[in-house]
Amino acid sequence: MAKRYLNIPVDPETYINVKLLAEANGFGPRGMGAQVKEWSERELPPCDHIESRVAVEVETYPNQTVLGSRKQMGWYCPLCKRVYHRVEEVPA
Secondary structure, eight states: OOOOOOOOOOOOOHHHHHHHHHTTTTTTTTOOOHHHHHHHHOOOOOOOGGGGGGEEEEEEEHHHHHHOOOEEEEEEEETTTTEEEEEEEEOO
């Protein structure tokens, strides 16, 4: 029996961004469903791997919604494979 798929309504810009992410992550040009599935299967609890954290600097670049770039401090956990950033701003 054929699989039944549902649509997720998103604006055109979000559609393009997810498509680019899916291709960049190796899911291919029609891998948007696989990308969304990967996101939905991730658990997002707080990271408890204190000994393996690596300090990083997260920079936000200007676009249509953000004016000017901002830098924030954070850390990367290689076990969770996620970057966590703090709310406080770093002076430019």
